[in-house]
Amino acid sequence: MRCGSKCYLVTIEMNGEKQIMPVTARSPVEARKAIRLEYGAEAQILSVIKEEKKR
Numbered sequence: 001m002r003c004g005s006k007c008y009l010v011t012i013e014m015n016g017e018k019q020i021m022p023v024t025a026r027s028p029v030e031a032r033k034a035i036r037l038e039y040g041a042e043a044q045i046l047s048v049i050k051e052e053k054k055r
Helices: 026-041
Strands: 006-014 017-025 043-050
Touching: 017 026, 017 043, 026 043
Parallel strands: none
Antiparallel strands: 006 017, 006 043
16 A cells, blocks of 8 residues: 555446446546556446545
């Protein structure tokens, strides 16, 4: 884990199925980039939201 990184929940649609995946990144842009590198162009990114921790 890098300095300043947070957990983001990325909602993607792949092969007609919606999936929610946790990604550790510094920004929402970096989280999108990580998904694109892992799943390629066939994964359509629907949303990226910061995961709130329960206290």
